[in-house]
Amino acid sequence: MTQTTAAVPAGSRVDQHDLRRTNLGLVLRWLRDHGPRSRATLAAEVGMTRSTVSSLVGELSDRGLVRIGNEQRGTVGRPGLAIELDGRTVCGIGAEVNVNHVSTLALDLSGRVLAEHxxxxxxxDVPVEDVLDRLAGLVRHTIADLQSQAITPVGLTVGIAGLVDRVNEVLTHGPNLDWRDVPVGQLLRTTIGNDIPIVIDNEGNLAAIAEATPGDADRQDILVIFGEIGVGGGIVAGGRLLRGRQGYAGEFGHITVQPGGRACGCGRRGCWETVCGLGALLELAADPDDPVRNPASALDDRLTELNRRADRGDERTVEALTAVGQWVGVGAAMLTNVLNPAAIVLSGYFAAVGHHMQQEIETQLAAGVLAPDAGGTRVEFSRLGFGAAVRGGALSALETVFNDPTSVGPRSAEGAVLS
Structure with a gap:
């Protein structure tokens, strides 16, 4: 590489503080995306001098963001000490409001789970204010867990099912929650009673962020389809989340696949989620009084029971999964014709029972995509399941550190972060 500093356009008027901050962020992101590196390797890969990298690493270490690990072997010459992400003193918190649950998750820079509720x-069946009160209670509990470990949260990102006005922090329409124009950000700030920065986002977008693994070339052009009562998701192209003009991209569940079909919570008919959302599957698979249709029971337990029935060959369950799998494939083919992603990652409830649907999904994908071999698009299942959105929230909150490592103060002699 020929560059000698961070990627700052030639002739730009950037003061030394801004240049330093940019270079710190570049090094921190490089370690996140590519893993531990020696100073020499890091310098060669980012195009800086070794002395510059050593200085940057020293400052990042002082701020508790990197640490010196084991010797890096397998290279020519004397092995160097590997620099790796640390960040044990700071974390991001993700939170989620969904039809069936509220949850929180805290992650450090390396992706280690620090707290989860x-x-x-x-x-x-619960008023809006009460739902947000319960979420706020989980957030306060999470913050208390972190404080007991001397860890400082740098931000909270809340994912919510529906159309989100991120600028005004308002859920404008949540069809499956049956919420409209809810000032989520304002209500949570009042209830949490903490000065932690809060961002409100769509849960499907956050699930996509969690699935787009940094440094993994196969996960930089993906379509994430997140299924629960509704169906949503996110589009990642070149490693970047595509939000659309006003941030409403990814409402896949409301593409029309069956004109004049069943009524949807959005007020239209024939939406994709009416034939492949969780409600559609449960109605096909079980009678109204069956325990798997009891919304008061944990969803994980209900899906485990469906898998058990399918594994033993229960005819009704197998037929239901087959029918829904066909519809998933139909919609996936439509989206693939438009976007041609490297992979379609099925998340949420699809990840839990999708192995019973996979053959039908792939059959419909192959039949519905114009390009040969489905345009090279693979079908994958998330390993994060229902935790994708809340994990994406925590990762999103941590972006403030990667964008500006100087936002984290240096550690005191005792190891605490100084504000």
Whole structure:
């Protein structure tokens, strides 16, 4: 590489503080995306001198963001000490409001889970303020867990099912929650009673952020389809989340696949989620009084029971999964014709029972995509399941550190972060 500093356009008027901050962020992101590196390797890969990298690493270490690990071997010459992400003194918190639960998750820079809480509820039967109160209680509990470990949260990102006005922090329309024009950000700030920065986002977008693994070339052009009561998701192209003009991209569940079909919570008919959302599957698979259709029961347990029935060959369950799998494939083919992603990652409830649907999904994808071999698009299942959105929230909150490592103060002699 020929560059000698961070990627700052030639002739730009950037003062030394801004240049330093840019270079710190570049090094921190490089370690996140590519893993531990020696100073020499890091310098060669980012195009800086070794002395510059050593100085940057020293400052990042002082701020508790990197640490010196084991010797890096397998290179020519004397092995160097590997620099790796640390960040044990700071973290991001993700939170989620969904139809069946509220949850929180805290992650450090390396992706280590520091705290996690989840509460099952039926949001339809609980007033909006009470749902947000319960979420706020989980957030306060999470913050207390972190304080006991001397860890400082740098931000909270809340994912919510529906159309989100991120600028005004308002859920404008949540069809499956049956919420409209809810000032989520304002209500949470009042209830949490903490000065932690709060961002409100769509849960499907956050799930996509969690699935787009940094440094993994196969996960930089993906379509994430997140299924629960509704169906949503996110589009990642070149490693970047595509939000659309006003931030409403990813509402896949409301593409029309069956004109004049079943009524949807959005007020239209024939939406994709009416034939492949969780409600559609449960109606096909079980009678109304069956325990798997009881919204008061934990969703994980209900899906485990469906898998058990399918594994033993229960005819009704297998037929239901087959029918829904066909519809998933139909919609996936439509989206693939438009976007041609490297992979379609099925998340949420699809990840839990999708192995029973996979053959039908792939059959419909192959039949519905114009390009040969489905345009090279693979079908994958998330390993994060229902935790994708809340994990994406925590990762999103941590972006403030990667964008500006100087936002984290240096550590005191005792190891605490100085504000």
């Amino acid at each position: 989840k509460l099952a509820l039926d949001a339809h």
